[in-house]
Amino acid sequence: MTKEKFLDYKLSDELLKAIELLTYKNPTKVQEKVIPIALDGKDVVVKSQTGSGKTAAFAIPISENIKWEDNEPQALVITPTRELAIQVREDFFNIGRFKRLKVATVYGKSSFYNQQREIKQKTHVVVGTPGRIIDHIEKGTLDTSNIKYLVIDEADEMLNMGFLEQVETIIHELPKNRTTMLFSATLPTDIESLCDRYMNNQIYVEIEERGITVDKIEQEKYLVKKDDKLELLKNISILENPDSCIIFANTRDQVDDIHTELGKYNYPCDKIHGGMEQKDRTRIMENFKSGYFRYLVATDVAARGIDIDSITHIINFDIPFEKESYVHRIGRTARKGKTGKAITFVSPNEKYLLKDIEDYIEKEILLKKVPGNELINSLKKEFDEKLNTKAKIKESKGDLLNEQIMKIHINAGRKTKMRAVDIVGTLCNIEGMTKDDIGIINILDISTFVEILNNKGEMVLEKLQTTTIKGRLRNVNKAND
Numbered sequence: 001m002t003k004e005k006f007l008d009y010k011l012s013d014e015l016l017k018a019i020e021l022l023t024y025k026n027p028t029k030v031q032e033k034v035i036p037i038a039l040d041g042k043d044v045v046v047k048s049q050t051g052s053g054k055t056a057a058f059a060i061p062i063s064e065n066i067k068w069e070d071n072e073p074q075a076l077v078i079t080p081t082r083e084l085a086i087q088v089r090e091d092f093f094n095i096g097r098f099k100r101l102k103v104a105t106v107y108g109k110s111s112f113y114n115q116q117r118e119i120k121q122k123t124h125v126v127v128g129t130p131g132r133i134i135d136h137i138e139k140g141t142l143d144t145s146n147i148k149y150l151v152i153d154e155a156d157e158m159l160n161m162g163f164l165e166q167v168e169t170i171i172h173e174l175p176k177n178r179t180t181m182l183f184s185a186t187l188p189t190d191i192e193s194l195c196d197r198y199m200n201n202q203i204y205v206e207i208e209e210r211g212i213t214v215d216k217i218e219q220e221k222y223l224v225k226k227d228d229k230l231e232l233l234k235n236i237s238i239l240e241n242p243d244s245c246i247i248f249a250n251t252r253d254q255v256d257d258i259h260t261e262l263g264k265y266n267y268p269c270d271k272i273h274g275g276m277e278q279k280d281r282t283r284i285m286e287n288f289k290s291g292y293f294r295y296l297v298a299t300d301v302a303a304r305g306i307d308i309d310s311i312t313h314i315i316n317f318d319i320p321f322e323k324e325s326y327v328h329r330i331g332r333t334a335r336k337g338k339t340g341k342a343i344t345f346v347s348p349n350e351k352y353l354l355k356d357i358e359d360y361i362e363k364e365i366l367l368k369k370v371p372g373n374e375l376i377n378s379l380k381k382e383f384d385e386k387l388n389t390k391a392k393i394k395e396s397k398g399d400l401l402n403e404q405i406m407k408i409h410i411n412a413g414r415k416t417k418m419r420a421v422d423i424v425g426t427l428c429n430i431e432g433m434t435k436d437d438i439g440i441i442n443i444l445d446i447s448t449f450v451e452i453l454n455n456k457g458e459m460v461l462e463k464l465q466t467t468t469i470k471g472r473l474r475n476v477n478k479a480n481d
């Protein structure tokens with residue numbers, strides 16, 4: 001069967017251009033199935049793993065159907081974790097970049113006021129976690145009257161975290177005339193019944209990719225006493241000398257302990273768990289994605305849906321309590337056709353957990369012998385060399401998109417009555433500029449940020465040094481992101 005191409009969906013040029021710059025050549029399986037259904041406005045339940053390209057499967061058709069002119073949000077995406085909300089926002093934003101879609105996030109442990117201000121301006125899509133979405137709805141700061149698309153992402157995780165009731169509360173606040181899309185790795189009865197209650201003639205799509213994903217990952221296990229795990233971790237890191245590695249532990253305390261211990265040996269490492277401030281969690285995930293450090297110690301907050309390129313190793317310092325977690329954790333490696341290795345430490349009293357996992361993945365994980373001192377000593381020099389080498393910074397997904405876009409800063413804003421129409425008017429009067437070259441305009445109290453698209457940033461910047469905006473010459477420069 002020949003693969004359908006994005007061109008066949010008759011998407012707008014703005015979307016096709018973004019898809020091209022994101023280097024998506026062909027639709028993935030889930031996209032092939034879901035995009036036509038969603039473009040048609042039908043409800044859909046999708047059973048698929050993360051990493052299958054499901055974010056774009058809903059973001060592409062929604063972006064296509066959004067009316068840019070409308071000021072109130074038209075799509076709401078509910079995710080179980082804040083990390084996932086941030087990631088979905090980024091993917092959505094990249095896809096809708098040339099259509100100038102504004103995508104906002106709302107989640108807990110982060111300034112309510114800032115979110116309120118952001119969504120008060122024109123916003124097309126809101127991505128958030130259930131609790132904070134409800135807060136905004138209750139306080140009247142999120143207008144749901146124009147929502148035409150609802151996406152429930154990682155529904156099974158939402159169920160695990162006890163969020164399903166909150167999801168229902170949100171659904172009751174939405175217009176009935178909408179398209180609902182639900183994505184889940186599994187479809188337990190609670191989720192099925194949610195679908196039956198709140199969806200209309202939903203189409204079921206199943207993408208069987210578990211086997212394939214797990215098969216691409218080399219899986220190994222070590223039998224080790226609990227007290228010897230830290231020592232083994234250090235030895236395994238010398239043996240494997242990974243370029244980029246997530247070390248999973250089951251509790252926050254354990255994450256803290258491992259992080260402290262590796263820190264003593266100058267490992268380029270950081271940590272993430274649910275007890276940390278959200279702004280720190282976000283910054284650390286960003287830095288890990290960019291490759292600023294090579295070892296991330298984490299609880300399962302980093303296991304679901306998080307898409308980071310080129311993670312070479314996953315180490316389960318603690319074997320997960322749930323078999324599904326094992327698959328989610330190791331699925332952070334071997335993404336986009338790359339290979340990866342997953343190593344699991346098993347203590348004598350945890351063999352029953354191991355059996356559960358092996359039954360679930362229908363495969364016996366390869367048992368490895370704990371490496372001896374001689375081998376470790378012989379590898380130590382190479383390990384130290386990498387430890388002392390500065391990390392290579394990874395490209396981010398939107399880099400190619402960003403190359404064509406320049407954000408400029410104008411030192412005038414709401415307080416001096418600057419409006420989007422003033423900016424658009426001035427810019428469109430510059431020779432060679434049309435409104436299609438203007439991206440998102442963000443007007444704050446005393447400054448305004450404007451994106452100039454299609455490589456026209458330098459030219460516009462130069463022209464604005466001698467062109468008045470709203471009757472006055474303004475201080476205009478390139479904005480730092």
Ligand code: AMP
Binds near residue numbers: 051091305
């Ligand atoms: P997701 O399942 O949404 O987490 O997506 C996994 C990764 O696949 C993300 O990095 C996407 O940017 C990427 N991706 C999505 N669709 C495509 C496509 N059609 N071709 C190549 N990569 C894609």
